[in-house]
Structure formats: structure tokens, C-alpha cells
Amino acid sequence: MTKLALVRHGQSEWNLQNRFTGWVDVDLTEKGRAEAKSAGALMRATGVEFAGCYTSVQRRAIRTLWIALDEMDRMWLPVTRCWRLNERHYGGLTGLDKAETAEKHGADQVKIWRRSYDTPPPPIDPDNPENPANDFRYKTLGVAVPDAESLKDTLSRVQPYFEEEIAPRLVAGESLLISAHGNSLRALVKVLFNVSEDDIVSVEIPTGNPLLIDLHEGTVAPNDARYLDQERAQALPPIK
Numbered sequence: 001m002t003k004l005a006l007v008r009h010g011q012s013e014w015n016l017q018n019r020f021t022g023w024v025d026v027d028l029t030e031k032g033r034a035e036a037k038s039a040g041a042l043m044r045a046t047g048v049e050f051a052g053c054y055t056s057v058q059r060r061a062i063r064t065l066w067i068a069l070d071e072m073d074r075m076w077l078p079v080t081r082c083w084r085l086n087e088r089h090y091g092g093l094t095g096l097d098k099a100e101t102a103e104k105h106g107a108d109q110v111k112i113w114r115r116s117y118d119t120p121p122p123p124i125d126p127d128n129p130e131n132p133a134n135d136f137r138y139k140t141l142g143v144a145v146p147d148a149e150s151l152k153d154t155l156s157r158v159q160p161y162f163e164e165e166i167a168p169r170l171v172a173g174e175s176l177l178i179s180a181h182g183n184s185l186r187a188l189v190k191v192l193f194n195v196s197e198d199d200i201v202s203v204e205i206p207t208g209n210p211l212l213i214d215l216h217e218g219t220v221a222p223n224d225a226r227y228l229d230q231e232r233a234q235a236l237p238p239i240k
Helices: 030-048 057-071 097-104 108-117 136-141 153-173 182-193
Strands: 004-007 050-054 079-081 176-180 213-214 222-227
Touching: 004 030, 004 057, 004 182, 030 057, 050 057, 050 153, 057 222, 097 222, 153 176, 153 182, 176 182, 182 213, 182 222
Parallel strands: 004 176, 050 079, 050 176
Antiparallel strands: 004 213, 213 222
């Protein structure tokens, strides 16, 4: 049976500091590296042979994939990197402490920015030193960097990429591994499990815990799904 593994990167430096990260290219903490290694061990234990891997152009997802593939003894697998799998852009919240932001703007407003489906945070200031529009990689890739994104905006770039580049390989019977981010993976879960706009905002993707999805033959429709580390598993949407 064709498999799709979704892995959220391990804990990042800004996860640890409780800061909004988005497109800022922070690295993994030691805990994050350990989570990535554990993810690799869990995937190796399944015996699934993946045909290829996908990740974003952000180092925390890339490094998670490197470490996991090393643990799986599969570092030779081909890897495709694409900015469309990047984390959601947190706009003007980028770099801010989450607790301090809630104190300043109110917990209800911050919850709307963080968790509503289609309300983006305020745009990032063009002069903000963390503004990814000034990052050489996006100029090289020819990306028109957004100034803020909602989950709906994130879905609008993730879904076409999945449908055009990844889904055909799955339909053809290739098992694939995607190492990405909380919101880009949440967008994929919305597509794969046909989750409503209201329900998707409450879906949590744990760091470094592979979600292994069994697909019906010749489709991208889930037949079964499970987190490999059950002790750190989050609730999954029902398979429809």
C-alpha cells in the first residue's frame, strides 16, 4: 500500500523562545535534533521504502529531514525543496514573543491572528530586519514574498503544489516523505482528510512525530493514518 509520511520539524530555537517564527530561518535546538532522530528511527522501524522526499527551503525542516534520513540509512533518497511548503508567514508578528504580544493586543485578538482560518496578522514592516523579502534565497527563486498569511493563504500555495507535483507520484504508487511545518502540514491535512474550515484551525501537528498515512490504491484518499509515537500523538481528523 502506498504511504505518505508527514513530519513537522523538530523543536526550533524560536519554538523554545516562544516567538512567532514563520519564514525566519531559525535552526533546531538540541531537543529538535533529538526529535528528528527519533522520527527517523520510527520511520525506519515501519519498513516503508520511500521513493523520494519533499521539504521547504527553511533549515529547520531541511535539517529535520537530513537527520531523519541519516537515522533511516536513506540519505541517498532524492530530495525536492520548495518554498511553497514553507511555514505560514506571520507578518508583523514575526519575531515577537507570543505571551508579550497577547498582553499588548489582548489574548482574543492574538488568537484570531493565530488560529482563525482566513484572518491574517498585520503585514510585516518592509524595514523589519526579519522581513524575508530581503532574503537572498527568495530573490534567487523569484518568489514574490507575502507580507502576511492566514492559514487560507498558506493553503492557496500548498494545495496546488501538492496536487501538481506530489499527488501524481502517490497515485502512481510511490511512497513519499514530506518534512515541513505546522501550518503547511495543517494545510495538507485539510486537503487529504477533507477537513472543514472551522475544524482545521483546531488540528495540531506535533513536532518530530511522523504521521503515516495509508492511501487507497491509485488515489490520495487516506485508508488509515496514525502517529508513529503514540505517546505524543494528537487527535486526527476522521477519515471520510
